[in-house]
Amino acid sequence: MTDHDPIRLLALRETPLSVPEVMAAVGDPAAGGTALFAGTVRDHDGHASGAAVTSLAYSAHPSAEAELRRVAERVAADFPVLALAAVHRVGELAVGDLAVVVAVACAHRDAAFAASRRLIDDLKREVPIWKHQTFADGTHEWVGACA
Template identity: 45%
Template sequence: MVRAEVTEAPISVTELADAVQDAAAGAVVTFEGVVRNHDAERAVTGIGYSCHPTAGQIVEQIAQDVAQQGRVRALGVVHRVGDLSVGEVALAVAVSSDHRAEAFAVCSQIVEEVKERLPVWKRQTFTDGSSQWSNIA
């Protein structure tokens, strides 16, 4: 099972973890990247994520590439776009594998691939009312 998407809807890491469950798996590892309340020394109130129209295809390709390596039973990766508040999930990854070491390694690999390849931009809004764009989500 491979699930990959870019969505405007809130992300449930629990639902994603449930979706990758496999009776043959000895481990399920999840990652949730959440909006934090600061960036360096500046207080953040939220982040607006925007993406290129091909983002859905790219996240699907990342997931398929990793799945084809044969190291996991199932995986899911979901990136959120739109306006998010502090504490909301922006990126979720869930991986099931026969063993924990593979599950942790693949989960980390997916996060790094998404950060490197997915065309997503973020606009951070600060408590002073200012905002700043970045091409690194």
């Protein structure tokens, strides 16, 4: 790492997430582009069934924060990142709640978009966070990666 650590905010939280907090964390006077992704709990399953979802609960492995840092460090090393932030909810969430917020600031928009996309995709694929969905018909399922 250089003297300037671009990783400004990483967290798993049981409390509601804040888009303004994440945007403030990545604020940088050298940034010409900031890309933000906010994932919310939708009212239906994203798979083929499209079943009505009434609530979600996210659980994280004890290593999840360390894995989140590893993902963030790799993104910061692979892209010209000035600032990066990622927060994910754990615990019970309702339809419409923010589940994850990531943001990346770079000197140019193309890099910000690419780094942000990599950050959310790698977070979903590699950080051990699991989703337990409850459906309107009373059934439920575990999903192996966060949404």
